Amino acid sequence: MSAAIDLTDRSAFQHWYREKLRFSDTDLIGHVNNVAFAALIEGGRINFTRSGPFADLPRDVLVVMRRIELDYRAELHWPADIDIGSRLLRIGGSSVTIGNGVFHNDRCAATSVTVLVMIDRQTRKPVQIPEAMRRTMAGYIAPGPE
Amino acid sequence: MSAAIDLTDRSAFQHWYREKLRFSDTDLIGHVNNVAFAALIEGGRINFTRSGPFADLPRDVLVVMRRIELDYRAELHWPADIDIGSRLLRIGGSSVTIGNGVFHNDRCAATSVTVLVMIDRQTRKPVQIPEAMRRTMAGYIAPGPE
Amino acid sequence: MSAAIDLTDRSAFQHWYREKLRFSDTDLIGHVNNVAFAALIEGGRINFTRSGPFADLPRDVLVVMRRIELDYRAELHWPADIDIGSRLLRIGGSSVTIGNGVFHNDRCAATSVTVLVMIDRQTRKPVQIPEAMRRTMAGYIAPGPE
Amino acid sequence: MSAAIDLTDRSAFQHWYREKLRFSDTDLIGHVNNVAFAALIEGGRINFTRSGPFADLPRDVLVVMRRIELDYRAELHWPADIDIGSRLLRIGGSSVTIGNGVFHNDRCAATSVTVLVMIDRQTRKPVQIPEAMRRTMAGYIAPGPE
Numbered sequence: 155m156s157a158a159i160d161l162t163d164r165s166a167f168q169h170w171y172r173e174k175l176r177f178s179d180t181d182l183i184g185h186v187n188n189v190a191f192a193a194l195i196e197g198g199r200i201n202f203t204r205s206g207p208f209a210d211l212p213r214d215v216l217v218v219m220r221r222i223e224l225d226y227r228a229e230l231h232w233p234a235d236i237d238i239g240s241r242l243l244r245i246g247g248s249s250v251t252i253g254n255g256v257f258h259n260d261r262c263a264a265t266s267v268t269v270l271v272m273i274d275r276q277t278r279k280p281v282q283i284p285e286a287m288r289r290t291m292a293g294y295i296a297p298g299p300e
Numbered sequence: 301m302s303a304a305i306d307l308t309d310r311s312a313f314q315h316w317y318r319e320k321l322r323f324s325d326t327d328l329i330g331h332v333n334n335v336a337f338a339a340l341i342e343g344g345r346i347n348f349t350r351s352g353p354f355a356d357l358p359r360d361v362l363v364v365m366r367r368i369e370l371d372y373r374a375e376l377h378w379p380a381d382i383d384i385g386s387r388l389l390r391i392g393g394s395s396v397t398i399g400n401g402v403f404h405n406d407r408c409a410a411t412s413v414t415v416l417v418m419i420d421r422q423t424r425k426p427v428q429i430p431e432a433m434r435r436t437m438a439g440y441i442a443p444g445p446e
Numbered sequence: 447m448s449a450a451i452d453l454t455d456r457s458a459f460q461h462w463y464r465e466k467l468r469f470s471d472t473d474l475i476g477h478v479n480n481v482a483f484a485a486l487i488e489g490g491r492i493n494f495t496r497s498g499p500f501a502d503l504p505r506d507v508l509v510v511m512r513r514i515e516l517d518y519r520a521e522l523h524w525p526a527d528i529d530i531g532s533r534l535l536r537i538g539g540s541s542v543t544i545g546n547g548v549f550h551n552d553r554c555a556a557t558s559v560t561v562l563v564m565i566d567r568q569t570r571k572p573v574q575i576p577e578a579m580r581r582t583m584a585g586y587i588a589p590g591p592e
Numbered sequence: 593m594s595a596a597i598d599l600t601d602r603s604a605f606q607h608w609y610r611e612k613l614r615f616s617d618t619d620l621i622g623h624v625n626n627v628a629f630a631a632l633i634e635g636g637r638i639n640f641t642r643s644g645p646f647a648d649l650p651r652d653v654l655v656v657m658r659r660i661e662l663d664y665r666a667e668l669h670w671p672a673d674i675d676i677g678s679r680l681l682r683i684g685g686s687s688v689t690i691g692n693g694v695f696h697n698d699r700c701a702a703t704s705v706t707v708l709v710m711i712d713r714q715t716r717k718p719v720q721i722p723e724a725m726r727r728t729m730a731g732y733i734a735p736g737p738e
Contacts, residue, residue, distance in 0.1 A: 178619060
């Protein structure tokens with residue numbers, strides 16, 4: 155299903171997070187440094203997951219980052235307000251995949267696909283996603299709400 | 301005059317800039333790292349100077365940072381929207397002093413006093429502030445507008 | 447060929463770059479924030495490309511980042527000296543693929559595959575990698591030196 | 593006493609910490625951003641305090657930053673290895689003042705004076721510096737070792 159979703163299109167997203175670029179995000183090339191893109195995406199992603207899909211996260215479960223694929227599509231220049239779109243792409247056994255788009259107005263500057271894994275706070279080993287959480291998240295992946 | 305201004309009081313400022321804290325601004329102590337305060341202040345300060353006092357900056361003049369005094373007054377915790385207040389404190393021969401306040405709602409988390417110096421783009425030596433610029437800036441330091 | 451290379455193994459790399467973790471690289475979880483990994487990898491990668499493969503880069507050609515795939519494999523904790531290994535994985539028509547490994551002693555904390563594209567400084571369009579540069583780079587991809 | 597110490601002179605320091613500049617430390621002006629100076633100084637300062645003066649820090653006492661005065665004296669350009677010198681300037685009732693110098697080879701790029709305060713981990717109120725710690729620190733401020 156995620157193959158059919160075009161993350162460069164604003165209409166792919168219902169959840170949005172807006173951040174200002176910082177002067178210190180720029181580098182000597184004169185544009186926003188690639189590392190700052192990762193910080194922008196992290197902000198949008200955490201705001202999204204906290205606001206809904208991970209609302210039922212048990213206290214003994216931690217969410218850790220496993221992998222990110224980040225495609226740079228256009229330069230960003232300071233100053234600008236940046237919109238980060240987030241959506242749930244896939245729910246696995248113990249992992250969740252999030253899609254993000256980074257936009258300056260209607261121009262897509264980057265897209266990313268992030269894999270998060272649920273681990274036990276004590277053993278630090280992956281755990282199955284609890285059923286209540288899985289049901290909550292399913293509402294975010296259905297064609298309707300997302 | 302600057303001695304009489306209380307930068308911990310929101311009413312000291314007319315120019316405001318709002319930024320979101322980033323997750324990556326936090327450190328292992330659990331609060332916002334002191335380095336991130338400097339980035340927040342820089343954002344507010346540049347937005348202020350570009351929007352008015354430095355509007356008449358000649359192309360052969362650069363503004364560089366000479367000194368900052370930064371007082372940490374309270375911890376900041378992610379997530380939060382932060383307001384950075386800026387005001388002009390003093391106009392010297394080749395330097396300008398800016399006062400900043402960092403606020404979360406009505407709580408002042410930090411204040412700072414920054415000295416900027418005008419230098420010639422070629423010689424990199426300090427230059428006298430041009431008269432047109434001095435007149436523009438004077439409007440920002442008078443009791444009226446500020 | 448890159449499929450056969452295990453980037454989690456230090457012996458996959460001949461070029462190394464050592465960086466200290468910074469206190470401000472940590473986040474409220476208590477470990478090094480995922481964004482800091484991108485900064486560490488960037489440091490190792492640029493040190494590698496400048497020191498050899500891109501030595502013949504013409505002045506009218508710029509190298510820009512097109513994509514990164516970053517796998518997080520273990521947490522990093524401050525303070526520590528981190529070794530970033532770099533190697534050339536593939537030379538395309540106008541792109542180059544670099545493999546990186548992030549190590550704390552013998553433990554691999556992350557691996558990444560980055561695609562860089564050569565563009566014309568004026569047109570900002572991709573250009574074919576110049577022959578001299580291609581020959582230089584080929585020496586880095588051969589089994590011998592790498 | 594601190595008035596007599598020239599922090600722009602390498603001979604003022606016995607404790608040194610070396611860090612590499614990062615590409616992401618640069619900004620669009622082409623030099624190292626002023627915020628990165630604060631991160632470099634933090635690295636040197638913590639390495640110094642942990643390695644000696646604060647070795648006797650009781651578990652119920654936290655050290656927090658109260659103020660920094662940072663003088664920018666020269667631009668830094670990437671890439672470079674930077675040396676951060678640290679020394680103890682003053683021991684107060686509940687505070688400690690640290691002096692730092694940031695050097696690229698023999699050129700001083702910045703100096704700073706930082707005030708740290710000891711607070712109780714529970715009440716978050718300032719506490720008197722414990723006697724054992726005061727004796728340890730005194731050894732670092734005497735003309736001999738420092």
